[in-house]
Amino acid sequence: MGSGSARAEKAQGLFWVNTRNRRHFDHKARGFYFYMMTRAQPNRFDLRCWIATNVCAAAGAGLGLLVLTAPVLACRGPQNHRTILLDAIPPAAEGSEVIARVEIIGVHIRELPGLRPFHVARAHVLQSVRGTADGQIVQIHAEPTSCGGGLDQSAVGRKGFIAGRFHLIADETFFIGSWTERQIGKF
Known part of the structure; x- marks a missing residue:
């Protein structure tokens, strides 16, 4: 019987450890959820972000065009x-x-x-x-x-x-x- 109660205590201890770990995980999960909900969401329209992205894309395209056509547009020497x-x-x-x-x-x-x-x-x-x-x-x-x-x-x-x-x-x-x-x- 002693061994049975030890198993039960172990089982309860394991359950308690699992419960504790699960609660701990739940707190982490809630914190992560709160963090995700308070930061800017990628599916929300943000005008400043949209403008910055398009300006960077246009500048990159212009720079690429300049680099590709530079030999055509400039005389390389006398x-x-x-x-x-x-x-x-x-x-x-x-x-x-x-x-x-x-x-x-x-x-x-x-x-x-x-x-x-x-x-x-x-x-x-x-x-x-x-x-x-x-x-x-x-x-x-x-x-x-x-x-x-x-x-x-x-x-x-x-x-x-x-x-x-x-x-x-x-x-x-x-x-x-x-x-x-x-x-x-x-x-």
């Missing part, structure tokens, strides 16, 4: 500066389809269907080397980039060599050819 009118024909341009000495007679913005407007320079061929005829009028695709390579109204009356090729854009023929300072031997 050796990459581009030019259309050359002082002389460089060795790099010797194999071009079109080589001629020209005088710029006008620059205007051209609008063609399906394309964005671009600068076009009209040039009078003074001396043909290859691909043109003396006295011919050629249209030069003269859209500037961040590294130069364009022509504007200040170029009217300038003379120089062009080297490049003719290219068909919307059923019209344009001369395309710009050279970096490195290609023409200035760097």
Whole structure:
């Protein structure tokens, strides 16, 4: 019998320990529940949080776009500066389809269907080397980039060599050819 009552006491002791642990757990659970209910709930609309999140997202997208397009938007040095009118024909341009000495007679913005407007320079061929005829009028695709390579109204009356090729854009023929300072031997 002694062993039976010891078992009962043990059983009661275990029950009491379990009860105590359960109560202790219940107090912790109530405290956690109270904590969760008093803090800001994620499903409640918080205007400040929404604004901050969207501003951060927009800033991140803008920074990502800037990083991805940076090489396109910036000229990486004077050796990459581009030019259309050359002082002389460089060795790099010797194999071009079109080589001629020209005088710029006008620059205007051209609008063609399906394309964005671009600068076009009209040039009078003074001396043909290859691909043109003396006295011919050629249209030069003269859209500037961040590294130069364009022509504007200040170029009217300038003379120089062009080297490049003719290219068909919307059923019209344009001369395309710009050279970096490195290609023409200035760097």
